[in-house]
Amino acid sequence: MPDDDKFHVINTSMYELTKVLNIKQNGKNYADMAKAIGDLRKKEVLIHDEEKRTITQTGWVQSAEYHENGQVKIELSPKLAPHLLGLKNNYTQHLLLDTTKLKSRYSILLYKLMRECDRDNGKSIAILQGTPDEFREWLGAPKEYTYGQFKQNILTKAVEEINLKIDDMDLEIFQGRYNRKIVQVEIHNNWTVHSK
Template sequence: MIMAKKQNYIWRNDRNFALDEYEKQQYYYVVESNDIINKARHDLTARELKIMDFVISKIQPEDTQFNVIKTSMYELTKVLNIKQNGKNYGDMAKALGDLRKKEVLIYDDEHKTITQTGWVQSAKYHENGQVEIRLNEDLSPHLLGLKNHYTQHLLIDTVKLKSKYSILLYKLMRECDKDKGKSIAILQGTPEEFKEWLGAPEDYDYRRLKENILKKAVEEINLKIEDMDLEILQGRYGRKVVQVEIHNNWTVQRATEENSKYVESITTHD
């Protein structure tokens, strides 16, 4: 009970430290190594994934080491599109605490290693609502000075998505889009690989994976992300599904053609 009172007191005087900046920040890029996207194993929630994306978006291309990320509860909730109130501030602090404690395993094919680490090294909260976040140093090879084998996306895209499965699938689809929409991007794997990539429950068979996770994630992504039009395809051996593919049927060429048809239709009607 004392702790709850203390938390309420800390954030009662919250101030807006970035009134004109939060909308711009939603259009910052989140840049991370492909190993973080397709070879990391963790159990982050949707909110924790979004906080990590927010923090990563603050990293500058010229950074050679992790700097303390200075933000505020106001900025965090505003950028992540969360209502500002004491409960959500408390939930945000808990999520940061969980990011410090939760484990992530990162597989590195090139060096044949597995890194076992956490996400956030420390988080410091100020009475006026400011927050200082320092990332775990073990993540630096996957977030700093990336020249090859990395993927980037706009922060606003993952902010839009509510499900953790949608966020993870979105990142995987970005990672496999090698030519930036010039051709159909295809994510291919076995049902077991999809379970691993998305952190699905261990006891899920393919039917439950498809109905409870894949279809819902595809539906949300198609609804909210403009340059994605995902479709699930599957290959069978007998009656058993042994291969799953998710295609992003949106391409620059298709979008251009559809836009031309739309303009032509408007012109004709005029």
């Protein structure tokens, strides 16, 4: 409900989850679904609070309870409630299922940035642009990395993982130079609804 101040336990079933996610209902998919929920439970979420000058480390899922009859009870981390409940603007919608497919934290961060750039849901090419320093900051790269190291060890690998695992993304890196120095970086998502 819009005025809730805490999360309620989600009571659902494997059957409902497979219907919502449009996947076939079978034992293997149920096992994969349970694994994905488990991965969400383990996936780290960092909440930065500038006012209190703190960082809270939590996960998406507090607990998941599976019953023999296929019923599932999922409880989201209560630490997320103040940040997600009542959210009406300044957010980016992305598929939770997509982020569970990605293993690298850099890939997840780049995925979220690309979703923010996709203002028209794939009707045109989404473009993320910035300086090499901005990209290093956005993805949380080690400060001692040169742009070459960052591109080789983080950016290119993140683009490759996203292209391999996310159906509606086809990312490509472009670079702008000034006097042989890289001064501008762009990542284009070449996938559009017209390219299906």
